[in-house]
Structure formats: C-alpha cells, structure tokens
Amino acid sequence: MTPFDQSRDMLGRRALTRVSEARTILLKRLGNLHPTAERVVLAEALDRVTAEPISAAEDLPPAPRSTMDGFAVIAADTFGATQSLPAYLNIAGEVLMGAAPEGRLERGNCFRIPTGGLLPDNGDSVVMLEHTVPVDETMIEVVKGIGSGTNVIKTGDDIRAGEQALPAGHRLRPQDLGLLAGLGIDEVGVYRRPRVGIIATGDEIIDHRQPSAVGKIRNINSVTLAALAKRSGATVTDYGIVSDREEIFFSTVARAVAETDLVFFSGGSSVGVRDLGERAIERLGSPGILVHGVTLKPGKPIIIGLCNSTPVFGLPGHPVSAMVCFDFFVRPALSVLSGERTADCPPAPSVSARLMRSINSAAGRLDVIRVRLVRDHDQWHCRPILGRSGAISTMSRADGYFLIDEDSQGLAEGESVEVYIYQ
Amino acid sequence: MTPFDQSRDMLGRRALTRVSEARTILLKRLGNLHPTAERVVLAEALDRVTAEPISAAEDLPPAPRSTMDGFAVIAADTFGATQSLPAYLNIAGEVLMGAAPEGRLERGNCFRIPTGGLLPDNGDSVVMLEHTVPVDETMIEVVKGIGSGTNVIKTGDDIRAGEQALPAGHRLRPQDLGLLAGLGIDEVGVYRRPRVGIIATGDEIIDHRQPSAVGKIRNINSVTLAALAKRSGATVTDYGIVSDREEIFFSTVARAVAETDLVFFSGGSSVGVRDLGERAIERLGSPGILVHGVTLKPGKPIIIGLCNSTPVFGLPGHPVSAMVCFDFFVRPALSVLSGERTADCPPAPSVSARLMRSINSAAGRLDVIRVRLVRDHDQWHCRPILGRSGAISTMSRADGYFLIDEDSQGLAEGESVEVYIYQ
Numbered sequence: 001m002t003p004f005d006q007s008r009d010m011l012g013r014r015a016l017t018r019v020s021e022a023r024t025i026l027l028k029r030l031g032n033l034h035p036t037a038e039r040v041v042l043a044e045a046l047d048r049v050t051a052e053p054i055s056a057a058e059d060l061p062p063a064p065r066s067t068m069d070g071f072a073v074i075a076a077d078t079f080g081a082t083q084s085l086p087a088y089l090n091i092a093g094e095v096l097m098g099a100a101p102e103g104r105l106e107r108g109n110c111f112r113i114p115t116g117g118l119l120p121d122n123g124d125s126v127v128m129l130e131h132t133v134p135v136d137e138t139m140i141e142v143v144k145g146i147g148s149g150t151n152v153i154k155t156g157d158d159i160r161a162g163e164q165a166l167p168a169g170h171r172l173r174p175q176d177l178g179l180l181a182g183l184g185i186d187e188v189g190v191y192r193r194p195r196v197g198i199i200a201t202g203d204e205i206i207d208h209r210q211p212s213a214v215g216k217i218r219n220i221n222s223v224t225l226a227a228l229a230k231r232s233g234a235t236v237t238d239y240g241i242v243s244d245r246e247e248i249f250f251s252t253v254a255r256a257v258a259e260t261d262l263v264f265f266s267g268g269s270s271v272g273v274r275d276l277g278e279r280a281i282e283r284l285g286s287p288g289i290l291v292h293g294v295t296l297k298p299g300k301p302i303i304i305g306l307c308n309s310t311p312v313f314g315l316p317g318h319p320v321s322a323m324v325c326f327d328f329f330v331r332p333a334l335s336v337l338s339g340e341r342t343a344d345c346p347p348a349p350s351v352s353a354r355l356m357r358s359i360n361s362a363a364g365r366l367d368v369i370r371v372r373l374v375r376d377h378d379q380w381h382c383r384p385i386l387g388r389s390g391a392i393s394t395m396s397r398a399d400g401y402f403l404i405d406e407d408s409q410g411l412a413e414g415e416s417v418e419v420y421i422y423q
Numbered sequence: 424m425t426p427f428d429q430s431r432d433m434l435g436r437r438a439l440t441r442v443s444e445a446r447t448i449l450l451k452r453l454g455n456l457h458p459t460a461e462r463v464v465l466a467e468a469l470d471r472v473t474a475e476p477i478s479a480a481e482d483l484p485p486a487p488r489s490t491m492d493g494f495a496v497i498a499a500d501t502f503g504a505t506q507s508l509p510a511y512l513n514i515a516g517e518v519l520m521g522a523a524p525e526g527r528l529e530r531g532n533c534f535r536i537p538t539g540g541l542l543p544d545n546g547d548s549v550v551m552l553e554h555t556v557p558v559d560e561t562m563i564e565v566v567k568g569i570g571s572g573t574n575v576i577k578t579g580d581d582i583r584a585g586e587q588a589l590p591a592g593h594r595l596r597p598q599d600l601g602l603l604a605g606l607g608i609d610e611v612g613v614y615r616r617p618r619v620g621i622i623a624t625g626d627e628i629i630d631h632r633q634p635s636a637v638g639k640i641r642n643i644n645s646v647t648l649a650a651l652a653k654r655s656g657a658t659v660t661d662y663g664i665v666s667d668r669e670e671i672f673f674s675t676v677a678r679a680v681a682e683t684d685l686v687f688f689s690g691g692s693s694v695g696v697r698d699l700g701e702r703a704i705e706r707l708g709s710p711g712i713l714v715h716g717v718t719l720k721p722g723k724p725i726i727i728g729l730c731n732s733t734p735v736f737g738l739p740g741h742p743v744s745a746m747v748c749f750d751f752f753v754r755p756a757l758s759v760l761s762g763e764r765t766a767d768c769p770p771a772p773s774v775s776a777r778l779m780r781s782i783n784s785a786a787g788r789l790d791v792i793r794v795r796l797v798r799d800h801d802q803w804h805c806r807p808i809l810g811r812s813g814a815i816s817t818m819s820r821a822d823g824y825f826l827i828d829e830d831s832q833g834l835a836e837g838e839s840v841e842v843y844i845y846q
Contacts, residue, residue, distance in 0.1 A: 042631070046650045060816070062635055067813060069694050097667075098627035100637040114695065116627055116740060118638045158814040166819065173845055174650035175818035178742055181631035181646040182815050204521035204539055208465070208604035212485050214523040215541045223604040227469045227597035244520075271492050272537065317539065319601055346822060346844045347796070347803070349772030373770070380770070390490060391581040392605050393483070395598035396589065399769060421769045422596055 014292045018406060019328060019366045022291045022304060026329060029290065029306050030336040035191040035261075042180060045172050047233055048190035049339045054166045059156035060182050064119040066095075068151040071110040071132060071140060072123040075148040086133070086141035095120060110140065119152060126151035158182065169341030171233075191339035196234040197256030198222050200241045201249055201267035201276075202317060207241060220319045220392050221266040228326050231423075232334040234262070244273050253280045257310045261337055264313035264330060266322045274301060277314035281305035284312065295365045295406055298389035299324040311337075320389040324368050349421045350400070353380035360410040370398035371419055382419050398422060437715045441829060442751060442789045445714045445727060449752060452713065452729050453759040458614040458684075465603060468595050470656055471613035472762045477589045482579035483605050487542040489518075491574040494533040494555060494563060495546040498571040509556070509564035518543060533563065542575060549574035581605065592764030594656075614762035619657040620679030621645050623664045624672055624690035624699075625740065630664065643742045643815050644689040651749050654846075655757040657685070667696050676703045680733045684760055687736035687753060689745045697724060700737035704728035707735065718788045718829055721812035722747040734760075743812040747791050772844045773823070776803035783833040793821035794842055805842050821845060 017025070037051035066072065073089060081087035092109035095101045101120035105111060110127070111120050119126070128151060131144040159165060165179055166172075172188070180188060200222045208218040219241055226236045237260055242252045244267065256263040267273045282288040285307035293300055298321035303314035311333050315322040335342065353373060361367040371382035382402065387394035402417040404410065411417065440448070460474035489495065496512060504510035515532035518524045524543035528534060533550070534543050542549070551574060554567040582588060588602055589595075595611070603611060623645045631641040642664055649659045660683055665675045667690065679686040690696045705711040708730035716723055721744035726737035734756050738745040758765065776796060784790040794805035805825065810817035825840040827833065834840065 042646060046653065058635060061640060061813075063637070065640070065813075067811065097625060098638050116625065116640070153811055153813050157811070159816045165816070173819075174647045174654065175742075175746060175815060175821075175845065177650050178643040178647035178746075178815045179819040182641050182643045182742070184631060184633075184635060184641055186632045202520060202539065208607060209609045210607075212481060212607060214486070215521050217484060217488075217539070218605050218607055220601040220605045223465060224597045224601035227600055230469065231597065319598075319605070323598060323601075346772075346846055347774050349769075349844065351770050351773070352775075388490065388576055388580070390484075390576050392598060392601045393582045393588070396596075396602040398598075421772065422598065423769060423772075 016293045016295045016300065017291045019294050019296050022294045023329060023332060025290050026304055026311065027332060027336060029287070030311060030333055033309055033337065035194070035337060035339045037189050038192050039187050039189055042177055042186050042188065045177060045188050045190060046174070048172050048188075048193075049233075050166055050168050050170045050172065051189040051191045051339060053164050053168050054180065054185065054188065056159045056161050056163050056165050056183050057185075058183065059161050060158040061153055061155065064152050064154045066113045066115060066117045066119060066126040066151060067153055068126050068128045069115050070113060070126045070128045070151065071142075072105060072113040072117075072119055072126050073110045073142070073146075074105060074107055074123060075125040075146055075150065077107060078127060078142045078145045081142045081145045083143045086143045087145075088135065089140055089142060091138050091140060093120065124148045124152070167341070169339055171340055194234045194262055194334055194337040195237065195260040196229040196334070197237050197239055197260035197263040198226055198229070199239045199252055199256060199263070199265035201244045201265055201273060202241075203244060205241050205267075221315070221317070221322045224319060224323055224392075225264065225266065225315070225326060228323065228331070229334065232331050233338055234334055244276055246276060246279070249276055250280050250283065253312070254284060257284055257307050257312060260310070262311050262330070262333060264315050266315040267317050273317070274303070274314070277303055281307060281312050281314070296324065296328060297365045297367050299328065299368070300365075302329065304329060316389075318389040319392040320370075320395050323395060349423065350418050351380050351421065352416055353382040353402075353419045355411055355413055355415050355417055356381050356383040358410065358413045359384055359404070361404040361408060363409050364406055366406050367404040368401050369404060370394055370401050372397060373399040373419060380419070382417065395422075439716045439718045439723065440714045442717050442719050445717045446752060446755060448713050449727055449734065450755060450759060452710075453734060453756055456732055456760065458617070458760060458762045460612050461615050462610050462612055465600055465609050465611065468600060468611050468613060469597065471595050471611075471616075472656075473589055473591050473593045473595065474612040474614045474762060476587050476591050477603065477608065477611065479582045479584050479586050479588050479606050480608075481606065482584050483581040484576055484578065487575050487577045489536045489538060489540045489542060489549040489574060490576055491549050491551045492538050493536060493549045493551045493574065494565075495528060495536040495540075495543055495549050496533045496565070496569075497528060497530055497546060498548040498569055498573065500530060501550060501565045501568045504565045504568040506566045509566045510568070511558065512563055512565060514561050514563060516543065547571045547575070590764070592762055594763055617657045617685055617757050617760040618660065618683040619652040619757070620660050620662055620683035620686040621649055621652070622662045622675055622679060622686070622688035624667045624688055624696060625664075626667060628664050628690075644738070644740070644745045647742060647746055647815070648687065648689065648738070648749060651746065651754070652757065655754050656761055657757055667699055669699060669702070672699055673703050673706065676735070677707060680707055680730050680735060683733070685734050685753070685756060687738050689738040690740050696740070697726070697737070700726055704730060704735050704737070708733075719747065719751060720788045720790050722751065722791070723788075725752065727752060739812075741812040742815040743793075743818050746818060772846065773841050774803050774844065775839055776805040776825075776842045778834055778836055778838050778840055779804050779806045781833065781836045782807055782827070784827040784831060786832050787829055789829050790827040791824050792827060793817055793824050795820060796822040796842060803842070805840065818845075
C-alpha cells in the first residue's frame with residue numbers, strides 16, 4: 001500500500017496516486033480483456049502480434065545440405081587423412097543446385113557439391129574444396145580427415161516438425177517472418193490492431209490547417225497523439241475538435257467508446273473541462289474512474305477510467321504533459337490490448353548519460369526531464385531542456401528523457417542517468 | 424590505413440576488408456548523392472526526413488495566455504500582498520476560452536481567467552485561484568504578491584516567428600509533427616523515400632508460398648530483407664527469384680539498378696554465384712566493386728558495389744548472414760540515401776548485459792553473437808545462441824546481439840557487453 005489514496009484533502013483536492021500504483025491499477029483491469037484474432041498474409045504481418053503459438057509443420061531444412069563448396073563424402077573414408085598421407089576418392093557424380101542428387105554415394109566415392117546442395121544418399125559430410133587436391137578428372141586427394149556431419153546442415157537442424165516456431169503474444173519482427181517463410185507458412189493468426197479514438201476539446205482549439213485567429217490555438221495534441229498511437233500499432237479514428245458543452249462532449253465520447261477499443265480526449269487543463277471529463281467517464285459505464293491525478297510532472301492532471309471494457313483517458317491539454325501521459329499510461333495499455341506478452345517486449349531503448357547540470361525535484365513526484373544528448377568520444381552527456389509543459393518545441397528539441405523518482409529531491413551535475421530515447 | 428588490401432593472397436583468395444573500413448569506403452561514396460525532395464501533408468509525414476530547414480512563420484503562442492485558473496492582474500497591484508495584508512482588486516471582467524478579452528485591464532482591477540485564456544490588454548500576470556479569497560461578487564483579496572509574467576506563457580515563448588523549428592535532414596517524430604501543427608504548417612518538404620530493389624537468386628530457391636520439393640529451399644531472405652528495408656523507411660520492389668544463368672541474372676540486376684535507388688541480391692554462397700554477382704556489378708557501371716568480403720562473422724562474403732549512383736550489394740545466401748550484412752552496411756547506406764543527417768540519428772537501442780557463458784572468437788574478425796536477454800532484478804544477462812548462419816530460427820530466438828571486435832579473442836562469463844536490440 002502507498003501513503004496516497006483517492007480521498008480529498010481538507011481543501012477538497014484529491015490526493016495524487018503514485019505513478020507505479022496508477023499503472024498497476026490500470027493494467028490489472030485490462031488483463032481480463034481478450035483481443036479478437038484475425039488472419040493476415042506474411043506480407044502484411046510485420047509488427048503484428050501472434051494470437052496463437054505457431055508450430056513447424058515440416059523440418060527445416062527438409063533434407064541435409066552442404067554448407068561449403070567441396071565434395072560430399074562418407075566421413076569414415078577420410079579418417080586419418082593428412083597432407084602426407086591423403087585419402088583417395090573417386091568422383092562418382094555431381095550434385096546440382098536445386099535438384100535431387102542422382103544415385104547413391106558408395107564407400108570410396110565422392111560427389112562434387114556446391115554450397116546449399118543436397119547431400120546424396122549415404123553421404124554424411126562434406127570436405128571443403130580447400131582440403132582436396134585434384135588427381136585427375138575422376139579422382140581427388142583428401143588432405144584432412146573430417147568427422148560425420150562436418151559442413152552439413154542436417155534435416156531439422158534449424159527447426160524440427162512439431163517444434164514451436166513462435167509463441168503466442170509475440171510481435172513479429174523481420175526474422176520471425178523469415179522463419180515462417182522458411183516453413184512455408186504464408187498466413188498467420190494475429191490479434192486485431194487496437195482501434196484508438198482521439199477527441200480534442202476546448203473552445204479555444206482550432207484545426208492546425210485553419211488560419212490563426214485571436215484567442216485560438218491550433219490542435220497539437222491530436223497530431224502528436226495519433227502519431228504515437230500509430231507507432232504503438234493502433235489504428236486511429238480522429239473524432240475532431242469537440243465543444244466542451246456537456247451533451248455534445250458526452251455524446252462524442254460515447255460514440256468513440258462504442259466504436260473503438262481505447263479512447264482519449266485532451267483538452268484545457270481548466271477545472272471546468274476536467275470535471276466535464278470526469279462526469280463523462282462516470283456516466284459511460286462501470287467501473288468508471290480508476291485514477292484522478294498522479295504524482296507525475298508533467299502529467300499530473302490525467303484521469304484514467306474504464307467504461308465497461310473500454311479504457312478512457314482524460315489527458316492534460318498541454319502538449320508535453322499529454323505526450324508524457326501517453327508514454328506512461330496509454331502505451332502500456334495499448335500493449336495489453338494488442339495481446340503482447342509483456343515478458344516478450346524488448347527493453348525500452350535507452351543510453352546511460354552524464355548529467356550536464358544539477359537539477360532539483362520536489363519529493364513526492366516523478367519528474368520527467370527532457371534532454372538533449374551530446375556525444376563526447378565514448379560517453380553520452382545530457383543537457384536538460386527547461387521549458388513549460390505547454391511548449392511543444394521543448395519536446396521537439398529533446399532526444400529523450402530521464403526520470404527523477406518520487407523519493408529523490410534532485411540530481412547533481414555529473415551523475416549518471418538512464419536516458420530513454422524518443423524515437 | 425589498415426594491414427588489409429584488396430589484392431589476392433598466394434592461393435588467389437582476396438584479403439578481407441575490415442568492417443569499419445568497408446563502411447567508410449561505402450558511405451564516403453554515397454555522401455555525394457542527393458536525394459530528391461517532395462511535399463507531403465502532416466498526416467503522412469511521420470518518419471519522413473525533412474529536405475530543408477523549417478522556420479516558424481508566426482509566434483507560438485501567438486498571444487500571451489494564462490497557465491492557471493485564476494485572475495489576470497497587473498503584477499504591481501499585488502506587490503507585498505500577504506494573508507494578513509491582502510491586496511483588494513475589483514473583478515472588472517471575465518476572459519472566455521477561445522475569445523478575445525473584452526476591454527482593457529486597468530490598475531486596481533482584475534479579470535477572471537481560465538487556464539489557456541488570453542491575457543487581457545495591459546495584464547501581465549495571473550494570480551492562481553488558490554491565492555485569492557472572494558470578498559463578494561465584485562471583489563477579491565489577493566493573499567500572495569506575484570511578479571510580472573507569473574503563470575503566463577508569453578507570445579513566442581514556445582517558438583518565435585523566424586526561428587528555426589526543425590533542421591534539414593531530420594526524421595520527423597510525433598512531437599515534430601506537433602510543433603509543425605502548432606505553427607499551422609500542414610505541408611512539409613521531405614526527401615523521397617529510397618526505393619529498394621530485392622533479387623533472390625539460386626536454382627534451389629522457391630517462393631515461400633510454394634509446396635516443398637526435393638532439393639528446393641524456400642526464399643527466406645526476400646521476406647526478412649524486405650521487412651528490414653521497410654523498417655528503414657524504404658519502399659520495396661521485389662524482383663522475385665531469378666535464375667543464376669548469366670544473362671537472365673544480369674538483365675534483372677540491370678533493370679533493378681535502373682528502377683530503384685539501392686539494389687541487393689542474395690543467393691547461394693557458392694563460388695559460382697559469387698563470381699556471377701561480381702561480374703554483374705562490374706558490367707553495370709563505374710566504379711563497380713568497392714569491397715569484396717569483410718572481416719565479419721557471419722557475413723564475410725558480402726560484395727559491395729556502386730554502379731554509377733546506385734549502390735548494389737551481393738548479400739550472402741544464409742539468412743542470418745544476410746541480415747547481419749543488412750545491419751552493418753545496407754541500413755547505414757539507406758540512412759544516407761534518406762537524406763538523414765547522421766549526427767541527428769538517435770543512438771541504436773541497446774542494453775548492458777552480463778555474459779552468461781564464455782565465448783571464443785578468432786582474432787581478425789568482428790563476431791556478431793546473437794543472444795537471448797534474461798532479466799534478473801535490475802540487471803540484464805545474456806545467453807549466446809549458438810547455431811549456424813543458415814538457421815533463421817537462431818535469429819528468431821534472439822533478442823539482440825553483441826560484438827566481439829577484431830582485436831579480441833573472446834570474452835569471459837560475467838563480462839559486461841552492450842546488447843543491441845532486434846526491434
């Protein structure tokens with residue numbers, strides 16, 4: 001348990017939930033949701049998540065092959081062969097690429113074989129060209145003895161029929177597609193991409209393609225958050241900029257919740273808009289609000305809710321705060337909705353860097369400090385970028401961020417920090 | 424200079440080029456190529472590379488705004504205010520979201536203002552709601568003095584008109600799109616995506632969708648390499664599986680060189696196919712072959728060429744070797760062809776991990792050791808995956824790789840290595 005809870009303090013303000021606790025509350029609820037599956041062809045399967053374990057239906061390779069240019073032999077015929085005491089073998093045939101070898105290899109004989117050529121029946125190994133000396137067109141000297149299996153990839157050496165090729169919940173990388181291609185699998189069961197609904201709210205917000213107007217500010221959040229959601233493998237429905245009049249706002253959120261798998265709205269950070277968002281989440285289904293506000297800077301005023309089976313996030317209106325909240329809460333939620341086994345996820349990309357100036361932090365909050373990375377020989381250094389959470393340019397100038405945790409009051413110049421890269 | 428050169432040894436074999444030198448030779452040649460530019464809208468600009476520096480045409484924000492719910496004031500009116508000696512201000516108006524404030528703020532007055540509201544003329548700061556006490560509907564007490572600019576984001580605080588928003592050669596991330604949206608920019612000049620042509624060769628290779636057949640092996644490389652090229656931002660033309668008969672092979676490579684910006688073929692590692700590839704590159708234009716074979720394992724037999732302005736790579740037939748060659752040579756070449764400023768690239772994602780078993784390496788070659796990552800509390804450990812470079816399953820089981828450089832003969836269990844993540 002943590003010292004925080006959801007009750008209000010004596011000024012009527014809600015206490016904040018610790019970031020790690022808020023994430024646990026959210027992800028625990030999402031663990032019960034089961035994404036639906038669909039089948040896609042390999043050419044469209046990159047970055048999709050497997051919905052079932054995939055087994056090899058055949059051996060790979062299906063038959064033993066040479067890994068060298070040389071001669072297929074029976075290893076026993078070469079035992080003890082040296083430069084001064086070579087073994088003599090008759091050239092009894094030649095293996096052609098992509099064709100079945102003609103005839104069977106008998107003791108005392110060898111077949112010419114190229115890299116990738118199929119081993120002839122009875123052959124068990126391949127002598128490299130470099131370890132042979134031609135005697136005439138029908139005979140070679142083998143000047144080095146080899147063991148059975150040398151320079152051969154055997155049937156099923158890569159993967160055996162019946163063996164699991166890939167587990168369920170695995171995000172498909174280029175090499176995973178290659179393995180499936182090798183096994184002759186062109187169709188794969190994957191989870192449907194999560195569908196994300198994005199709503200911007202606030203009477204001051206205008207579309208970024210509109211000309212500037214007094215008192216208006218262009219919609220940055222829908223652009224950045226849609227790009228982040230796509231990066232996480234989601235499809236995005238943009239519900240546009242919606243009035244913060246109660247019924248209009250509510251009906252749009254209700255539509256998004258009905259049509260997509262995860263919804264977030266971002267809007268003014270004013271108390272009025274925040275209350276509006278809370279009321280919408282509570283009206284839309286149980287359990288409703290899970291978390292009001294977290295110990296995160298920037299990102300404190302996030303609201304996290306669950307309306308029946310759809311997570312709904314009220315993100316702060318400031319662009320930097322909204323992005324930070326996406327990183328900490330929305331992305332992990334999307335990973336769960338994608339069906340990704342978290343144990344299977346690669347570590348978040350990061351580098352160790354030395355802090356170029358001291359930085360203070362209030363205890364009790366997790367600080368996200370944007371930085372610029374500077375390389376000095378083999379060492380990375382990082383320079384904190386100071387600026388308000390409303391200033392998107394600070395995010396654009398940043399290469400990544402590091403964290404100062406709730407228990408720390410700051411870090412000194414020269415200390416080593418782990419910088420997570422904005423990709 | 425290095426101790427290696429391109430001449431042949433006394434057995435007629437070419438000496439290998441060191442990996443770093445081979446990369447330098449390649450990238451230096453590509454530095455003279457200039458990708459063409461095109462214009463795209465913001466919704467399609469994620470991950471594209473800017474072809475020109477982009478400047479702000481207007482201030483962001485265009486006018487001063489409040490960052491808090493409270494009262495817009497003239498700071499001087501609050502100087503010295505405390506709980507026991509508050510300043511009294513008349514409520515002379517209210518700023519509505521998205522609208523121009525009505526009237527001008529006079530000394531002794533204040534305007535109600537929400538977060539994001541536009542500061543009224545003559546106002547210079549905002550007192551937080553929490554630092555005021557209502558007297559009646561027309562007057563407040565301010566219980567804390569504030570300085571000019573408090574709780575206000577000023578005109579151009581995010582970025583000023585005329586300032587550079589983004590440099591040329593910058594790969595657009597979600598926050599960069601957000602900055603452009605904030606500035607009202609919907610169309611951006613980017614470099615055209617590099618076009619990659621992929622050819623598989625070898626009479627033993629069949630399409631992965633075909634049923635298995637004796638002596639045949641399914642085309643893994645075109646699938647993995649196409650996925651890697653797409654990950655690097657390229658568009659891919661797959662020229663299919665081409666016979667290794669000289670004229671057919673040559674005419675396909677010639678067509679690919681004419682139609683795309685970077686070509687690679689992968690095929691049998693047999694001497695015959697290798698020679699075929701070398702002859703094709705030499706015939707297609709100068710300077711022709713730049714590098715024959717590198718000190719890389721797996722990946723040694725790579726051929727790197729440049730036919731007029733098109734880089735052409737002969738990649739090894741073994742799937743793991745081909746992928747490693749992509750990582751070391753093709754990806755950096757694609758980055759240059761994308762117009763990306765390398766100083767601007769994020770570091771390759773990696774983690775430090777402790778080696779779970781000792782591993783040997785021959786001096787004079789750069790070893791790429793695939794590993795499985797294992798987390799133990801706060802520490803990553805890595806277990807080398809042993810297996811032939813023909814076995815794609817070893818790549819699929821790998822989370823990443825570390826390097827043992829040319830000068831090292833191996834590493835001991837427990838040593839720390841930098842593991843680059845396969846994403």
